[in-house]
Amino acid sequence: VFQQSSHSLLHEEWANLAPVQQVEQFKSLSVAEAKKFLIELSTWEQARLLSALPEDDRWLWLRALAPDDAADVLQQASEDERKLLLQHLEQTTRDEVAGLLAYRQDVAGGLMSPRYAQLHDDMSVAEALAYLHRQAIEHVETLYYVYILDAERRLIGVTSLRELFAAAPELSVKQIMHTDFIRVTDDTDQEHLSLLFAEHNLIAVPIVDGDGKMKGIVTIDDIVDVVEEEATEDMQKMGGSEALNAPYLEIGLLAMIKKRAGWLVILFLSEMLTANAMSYYENEIAKAVILAVFVPLIISSGGNSGSQATTLVIRAMALGQIRLRDWWRVLRREVVVGTALGVVVGVIGLCRIVGWQAMFHSYGEHYNLIAATVGVSLIGIVAWGSVAGAMLPFILKRVGFDPASASAPFVATLVDVTGLMIYFTIAASILRGTLL
Amino acid sequence: VFQQSSHSLLHEEWANLAPVQQVEQFKSLSVAEAKKFLIELSTWEQARLLSALPEDDRWLWLRALAPDDAADVLQQASEDERKLLLQHLEQTTRDEVAGLLAYRQDVAGGLMSPRYAQLHDDMSVAEALAYLHRQAIEHVETLYYVYILDAERRLIGVTSLRELFAAAPELSVKQIMHTDFIRVTDDTDQEHLSLLFAEHNLIAVPIVDGDGKMKGIVTIDDIVDVVEEEATEDMQKMGGSEALNAPYLEIGLLAMIKKRAGWLVILFLSEMLTANAMSYYENEIAKAVILAVFVPLIISSGGNSGSQATTLVIRAMALGQIRLRDWWRVLRREVVVGTALGVVVGVIGLCRIVGWQAMFHSYGEHYNLIAATVGVSLIGIVAWGSVAGAMLPFILKRVGFDPASASAPFVATLVDVTGLMIYFTIAASILRGTLL
Numbered sequence: 001v002f003q004q005s006s007h008s009l010l011h012e013e014w015a016n017l018a019p020v021q022q023v024e025q026f027k028s029l030s031v032a033e034a035k036k037f038l039i040e041l042s043t044w045e046q047a048r049l050l051s052a053l054p055e056d057d058r059w060l061w062l063r064a065l066a067p068d069d070a071a072d073v074l075q076q077a078s079e080d081e082r083k084l085l086l087q088h089l090e091q092t093t094r095d096e097v098a099g100l101l102a103y104r105q106d107v108a109g110g111l112m113s114p115r116y117a118q119l120h121d122d123m124s125v126a127e128a129l130a131y132l133h134r135q136a137i138e139h140v141e142t143l144y145y146v147y148i149l150d151a152e153r154r155l156i157g158v159t160s161l162r163e164l165f166a167a168a169p170e171l172s173v174k175q176i177m178h179t180d181f182i183r184v185t186d187d188t189d190q191e192h193l194s195l196l197f198a199e200h201n202l203i204a205v206p207i208v209d210g211d212g213k214m215k216g217i218v219t220i221d222d223i224v225d226v227v228e229e230e231a232t233e234d235m236q237k238m239g240g241s242e243a244l245n246a247p248y249l250e251i252g253l254l255a256m257i258k259k260r261a262g263w264l265v266i267l268f269l270s271e272m273l274t275a276n277a278m279s280y281y282e283n284e285i286a287k288a289v290i291l292a293v294f295v296p297l298i299i300s301s302g303g304n305s306g307s308q309a310t311t312l313v314i315r316a317m318a319l320g321q322i323r324l325r326d327w328w329r330v331l332r333r334e335v336v337v338g339t340a341l342g343v344v345v346g347v348i349g350l351c352r353i354v355g356w357q358a359m360f361h362s363y364g365e366h367y368n369l370i371a372a373t374v375g376v377s378l379i380g381i382v383a384w385g386s387v388a389g390a391m392l393p394f395i396l397k398r399v400g401f402d403p404a405s406a407s408a409p410f411v412a413t414l415v416d417v418t419g420l421m422i423y424f425t426i427a428a429s430i431l432r433g434t435l436l
Numbered sequence: 437v438f439q440q441s442s443h444s445l446l447h448e449e450w451a452n453l454a455p456v457q458q459v460e461q462f463k464s465l466s467v468a469e470a471k472k473f474l475i476e477l478s479t480w481e482q483a484r485l486l487s488a489l490p491e492d493d494r495w496l497w498l499r500a501l502a503p504d505d506a507a508d509v510l511q512q513a514s515e516d517e518r519k520l521l522l523q524h525l526e527q528t529t530r531d532e533v534a535g536l537l538a539y540r541q542d543v544a545g546g547l548m549s550p551r552y553a554q555l556h557d558d559m560s561v562a563e564a565l566a567y568l569h570r571q572a573i574e575h576v577e578t579l580y581y582v583y584i585l586d587a588e589r590r591l592i593g594v595t596s597l598r599e600l601f602a603a604a605p606e607l608s609v610k611q612i613m614h615t616d617f618i619r620v621t622d623d624t625d626q627e628h629l630s631l632l633f634a635e636h637n638l639i640a641v642p643i644v645d646g647d648g649k650m651k652g653i654v655t656i657d658d659i660v661d662v663v664e665e666e667a668t669e670d671m672q673k674m675g676g677s678e679a680l681n682a683p684y685l686e687i688g689l690l691a692m693i694k695k696r697a698g699w700l701v702i703l704f705l706s707e708m709l710t711a712n713a714m715s716y717y718e719n720e721i722a723k724a725v726i727l728a729v730f731v732p733l734i735i736s737s738g739g740n741s742g743s744q745a746t747t748l749v750i751r752a753m754a755l756g757q758i759r760l761r762d763w764w765r766v767l768r769r770e771v772v773v774g775t776a777l778g779v780v781v782g783v784i785g786l787c788r789i790v791g792w793q794a795m796f797h798s799y800g801e802h803y804n805l806i807a808a809t810v811g812v813s814l815i816g817i818v819a820w821g822s823v824a825g826a827m828l829p830f831i832l833k834r835v836g837f838d839p840a841s842a843s844a845p846f847v848a849t850l851v852d853v854t855g856l857m858i859y860f861t862i863a864a865s866i867l868r869g870t871l872l
Binding site: 039040042133144161165194197198199200201202203220221223224225227228231232234235236238239240241244247248249250253256257260261263264265267268269271272274275278279282285286289290292293294295296297299300301303304305307308310311312313314315316319321322326329330333336337340341344345348349352362382407408409412413416420 | 475476478569580597601630633634635636637638639656657659660661663664667668670671672674675676677680683684685686689692693696697699700701703704705707708710711714715718721722725726728729730731732733735736737739740741743744746747748749750751752755757758762765766769772773776777780781784785788798818843844845848849852856
């Protein structure tokens with residue numbers, strides 16, 4: 001489907017090698033090839049490769065990375081190792097990297113690059129182009145946007161290489177720069193930042209500190225990783241485990257068990273309430289064992305509709321399509337949708353019992369009452385599942401938790417316990433005097 | 437947290453207005469403001485706004501969009517409306533848009549922009565810079581990469597504005613261009629394409645046809661939308677419904693019911709097997725009602741561990757961390773992890789029964805056998821849930837389905853039915869001669 005460069009072909013195979021072989025392969029490359037290869041690896045792979053290299057090579061190759069990438073790799077290292085590696089960097093880079101290490105990895109400051117194209121506000125367009133020419137030969141992350149700073153390094157405007165090209169050379173950059181543009185403070189959450197990029201189709205955003213001083217830029221290629229990372233975290237939470245924060249095959253078995261045992265135990269403890277509920281209705285079950293037969297079918301249908309609703313709402317929230325104040329609109333929708341789905345499923349359940357009775361006479365003389373119990377319960381429980389599943393993310397968000405914690409299994413457990421109560425209450429009122 | 441431009445503030449409020457008010461607000465903007473505002477809207481919103489505008493305004497504003505964005509908007513329109521709108525575009529744009537409309541929206545050709553910076557292979561660096569200067573003043577999507585085409589418009593090399601800046605003016609572009617680079621054919625799937633961007637930290641990729649002729653470029657800002665869209669589709673499928681392909685609050689109630697009813701009914705029909713399984717064990721339940729009491733607890737635990745495993749595996753597959761050939765490694769991991777999780781949960785279940793017995797004498801003289809039945813069943817079912825949940829995406833992918841269809845509810849349903857059989861088989865062998 002596509003032609004890859006020779007390096008990327010190597011990369012595919014390389015990722016599956018043992019660490020020792022990875023180092024060997026890496027060392028067999030020419031310096032230029034090795035540099036390009038290293039830059040294209042993920043942070044995870046860079047850190048693993050660097051730590052597998054002999055100590056002397058390690059800091060040599062660390063220098064090949066851009067300061068924001070080097071900082072990401074150093075985040076993975078131990079405290080001691082980090083200090084050691086920092087010492088080996090050149091003064092300028094060391095300061096840049098140390099500055100970036102001060103930020104949490106999931107805020108704008110932790111994503112930004114300190115290497116951006118900048119101009120002084122007193123330059124002319126001709127001077128600016130000559131100055132950028134020099135900056136381009138050195139390293140800047142992107143020339144797409146060019147930032148204009150005042151004498152205190154405060155960000156006062158933005159322009160682009162294209163606009164500088166098109167402008168009359170004798171104009172001052174102040175005359176052509178834009179002053180109405182989006183900037184972000186260094187403590188902005190990365191999820192928020194990625195929504196901003198998506199909403200405004202941005203290529204790069206300047207990052208300023210509390211005083212409006214320019215600190216760096218975040219470019220859209222870093223945001224792709226953020227979007228992917230945040231979606232992965234949300235999915236893993238929605239599946240009922242903690243976020244792994246590492247590739248599936250990379251994480252140790254013990255760590256994997258820990259990440260999954262927590263929620264599984266919490267769900268199990270909550271689900272124990274179903275045993276209490278069932279015990280509470282033990283006499284009814286003893287009188288009409290047929291009621292127990294439909295328990296898994298009925299409670300799982302509620303869990304399924306709840307899982308649908310909670311997934312749709314959580315994702316819409318993450319994409320900024322639904323805000324807290326929309327809860328009422330969502331509730332109204334889910335009541336209608338949930339009831340409709342309940343009727344569909346309820347009618348099928350009713351037909352199943354009537355049909356089975358006609359064919360196998362499985363359910364005795366009161367089969368019609370049993371069919372009614374199952375049908376009505378399904379309508380109630382599927383509707384309740386949709387409503388509970390849709391509202392739970394709102395409640396979690398309102399009290400300050402991550403709405404993605406309203407995982408499908410969590411909603412299913414909640415609906416299982418309440419579903420049993422709905423089922424046996426309806427059974428009691430329909431079957432009293434006949435089976436019960 | 438961040439300062440927005442005045443337009444983006446407007447956007448927030450605007451999105452919540454009724455269509456008539458949206459048009460009014462839009463018309464109250466100056467032409468320059470309106471253009472900037474329109475470009476920043478999502479395709480979805482652009483299409484809705486344009487269709488709400490009077491006919492004369494509609495094509496006027498359609499012209500304001502870049503050809504790839506215009507093509508996306510036209511994808512949303514009806515066949516007739518599309519033809520009508522196309523006629524109103526200028527000749528060049530019309531050809532570009534019509535060319536893009538020929539592609540499916542989820543392949544590279546449907547994402548690309550036909551406006552890229554290009555050079556002829558016989559130019560010198562000085563000529564190239566002068567030529568780019570002219571292209572920059574017109575419209576190209578990005579100046580980050582510059583593509584070198586031969587006389588037949590075949591893509592033969594790539595360079596960057598930065599490299600041109602740095603090169604001696606008298607060199608030819610052929611001497612400084614790179615010939616070992618990644619290019620992609622126009623029929624490449626967008627999910628594949630986004631993995632390629634992520635793997636190689638790309639900013640833009642050139643798109644060629646089967647003959648190697650340059651067709652356009654896909655830039656990373658389009659890929660952010662793809663990554664978000666693919667993650668949303670996967671999540672919605674993993675939650676047990678079809679992908680909505682529209683924002684939650686935008687989709688009609690009937691469409692919403694249709695998207696959810698399909699899977700809900702399939703799951704319900706499969707879950708009906710639990711009623712058969714329960715009927716099959718009706719005699720056992722009649723003899724020992726206590727067995728029914730633990731049914732929801734036991735089968736849901738299997739569903740929960742299955743949900744965890746399937747989510748982790750599906751996401752790892754989507755990110756390219758796991759390939760089909762890794763199934764054996766995943767199976768081994770899940771056997772170990774699932775068994776460990778089963779032991780954790782099984783021990784808690786066992787303690788619950790022994791503890792309840794000590795406190796309330798709920799379970800009669802054979803409480804220890806009941807505890808053993810529940811404990812052993814939990815180990816077996818949680819381990820089985822993990823394995824089944826992890827393997828299902830592999831099986832689906834192997835036979836050509838989307839692995840994300842192995843939704844949490846689907847796995848839970850599968851594990852419910854098999855889990856009942858495991859539970860009652862274990863119960864029969866432990867309790868035979870006492871309760872059964």
